[in-house]
Amino acid sequence: MSFPEGFLWGGATAANQCEGAYNEGGRGLANVDITPHGKNRFPVMLGLDNTLEFYEGEYYPAKVGIDMYHHFKEDIALFGEMGFKVYRMSIAWSRIFPNGDEEIPNEEGLKFYEDLFKECHKYGIEPLVTITHFDCPIHLIKKYGGWKNRKLVGFYENLCRVLFTRYKGLVKYWLTFNEINMILHLPFMGAGLLIENKETEMKDKYQAIHHELVASALATKIAHEIDPNNMVGCMLAAGNTYPNTCNPKDVWKALEKDREGYFFIDVQARGYYPNYALKKMEREDNMPVMEDEDLELLKNNTVDFVSFSYYSSRLTSADPEINKTTAGNVFASLKNPHLKASEWGWQIDPLGLRITLNSIYDRYQKPLFIVENGLGAKDVIEDDGSINDDYRIEYIREHIKAMHDAIEIDGVELLGYTTWGCIDLVSASTGEMSKRYGFIYVDRDDEGNGTLKRSKKKSFHWYKRVIETNGEDLDNLSF
Ligand code: BG6
Numbered sequence: 001m002s003f004p005e006g007f008l009w010g011g012a013t014a015a016n017q018c019e020g021a022y023n024e025g026g027r028g029l030a031n032v033d034i035t036p037h038g039k040n041r042f043p044v045m046l047g048l049d050n051t052l053e054f055y056e057g058e059y060y061p062a063k064v065g066i067d068m069y070h071h072f073k074e075d076i077a078l079f080g081e082m083g084f085k086v087y088r089m090s091i092a093w094s095r096i097f098p099n100g101d102e103e104i105p106n107e108e109g110l111k112f113y114e115d116l117f118k119e120c121h122k123y124g125i126e127p128l129v130t131i132t133h134f135d136c137p138i139h140l141i142k143k144y145g146g147w148k149n150r151k152l153v154g155f156y157e158n159l160c161r162v163l164f165t166r167y168k169g170l171v172k173y174w175l176t177f178n179e180i181n182m183i184l185h186l187p188f189m190g191a192g193l194l195i196e197n198k199e200t201e202m203k204d205k206y207q208a209i210h211h212e213l214v215a216s217a218l219a220t221k222i223a224h225e226i227d228p229n230n231m232v233g234c235m236l237a238a239g240n241t242y243p244n245t246c247n248p249k250d251v252w253k254a255l256e257k258d259r260e261g262y263f264f265i266d267v268q269a270r271g272y273y274p275n276y277a278l279k280k281m282e283r284e285d286n287m288p289v290m291e292d293e294d295l296e297l298l299k300n301n302t303v304d305f306v307s308f309s310y311y312s313s314r315l316t317s318a319d320p321e322i323n324k325t326t327a328g329n330v331f332a333s334l335k336n337p338h339l340k341a342s343e344w345g346w347q348i349d350p351l352g353l354r355i356t357l358n359s360i361y362d363r364y365q366k367p368l369f370i371v372e373n374g375l376g377a378k379d380v381i382e383d384d385g386s387i388n389d390d391y392r393i394e395y396i397r398e399h400i401k402a403m404h405d406a407i408e409i410d411g412v413e414l415l416g417y418t419t420w421g422c423i424d425l426v427s428a429s430t431g432e433m434s435k436r437y438g439f440i441y442v443d444r445d446d447e448g449n450g451t452l453k454r455s456k457k458k459s460f461h462w463y464k465r466v467i468e469t470n471g472e473d474l475d476n477l478s479f
Pocket of ligand 1: 372428
């Protein structure tokens with residue numbers, strides 16, 4: 001079993017979950033900073049808390065993250081040791097434009113990422129840069145109301161122009177918005193939206209979505225103008241929805257669920273709003289305001305590749321009574337009796353990855369990139385300091401096999417694979433550190449205690465071997 005030559009093996013992180021240094025280097029505050037750990041996390045991510053300040057007595061894990069801001073050389077050296085071909089990371093918008101609406105960028109922020117990219121190239125690692133991974137400068141939320149305001153398109157355009165110009169020759173792969181479909185589920189996190197009025201909630205969300213779609217097309221256009229070598233991708237929180245039974249009503253429900261996510265990529269990859277979405281927005285009176293040139297811009301600036309995160313498939317029923325029992329994750333899903341689940345209830349379905357890869361490829365016929373996949377689990381440090389994370393190895397191995405089948409048997413074009421949280425970091429949904437995804441352990445707990453010391457888990461050595469053999473040796477556990 002081997003992968004295409006030049007297959008991009010690597011790992012992924014996001015600024016808000018690992019960088020820390022929230023008030024250093026001229027950085028401004030962002031929505032992600034004021035999102036606490038604990039029971040108040042969800043209300044904030046949902047946009048139900050409009051204070052936009054830190055509360056006394058709350059713990060805010062993004063403030064320090066895993067302090068990658070000060071450790072990036074050490075961390076990238078470890079990625080280099082594993083043989084990464086690509087490292088997916090994100091830019092903290094407020095590090096470049098502290099308020100978001102300035103005209104002149106913050107040189108210290110620009111220099112930080114320049115050094116980071118140079119460090120990657122030292123080890124032959126290609127950076128894959130997410131321009132926004134759930135972050136939005138607080139000032140843009142306070143003054144303009146986040147992405148529902150058209151002005152954000154212009155501020156984002158400014159950010160992109162600066163990034164593409166400054167990092168020309170250093171970065172080739174870009175993603176415009178992480179999990180763009182998250183706006184529908186966690187609007188404060190996805191688009192800096194506060195839900196102040198339930199009646200206009202959906203209208204605001206669709207307006208914000210339209211602005212992000214226009215901004216994404218604009219970014220693609222500018223990226224290509226500045227450097228024709230740039231490759232720009234969209235990013236979906238993916239995972240096919242299965243119908244609970246063969247009752248056609250369940251099948252229809254599953255199709256509708258999948259369309260909630262595909263809708264975004266239909267626009268970004270095909271260049272126009274699909275009819276089913278136009279009809280829905282019209283029917284529900286949520287049609288966003290569009291400017292004359294928007295549709296032309298979307299049409300002429302489709303993405304070069306489609307990227308997505310995949311953790312699990314989903315299961316749905318047309319019967320609202322049955323659907324009441326959905327497991328409480330961001331993407332509600334019924335319990336699939338054929339699948340095992342992680343400690344956090346995320347169901348494990350490697351074949352679902354092959355199904356998802358095929359569905360997306362059939363739909364768009366563009367190269368794909370799996371930019372997140374992995375297992376969040378609690379790790380135990382043995383007396384000798386070792387961490388034997390065989391469960392993580394098994395999860396990733398089975399998903400790699402599924403991905404191989406999709407390439408080899410089904411002919412799906414896949415550019416690469418970056419596992420999520422290649423180094424332990426703060427969980428986006430729960431704010432915990434104990435939900436670990438990494439090949440590299442970071443000594444920090446859910447309350448912010450720990451030395452931040454990095455150490456290699458068993459999976460570190462295993463993944464190194466996988467990359468060395470271009471996916472041929474998945475079974476070697478003798479280190
Ligand atoms: C994706 C996000 O939704 O899933 C990441 O892009 C996130 O930011 C990842 O960390 C895993 O989710 P969690 O909640 O386990 O961190």
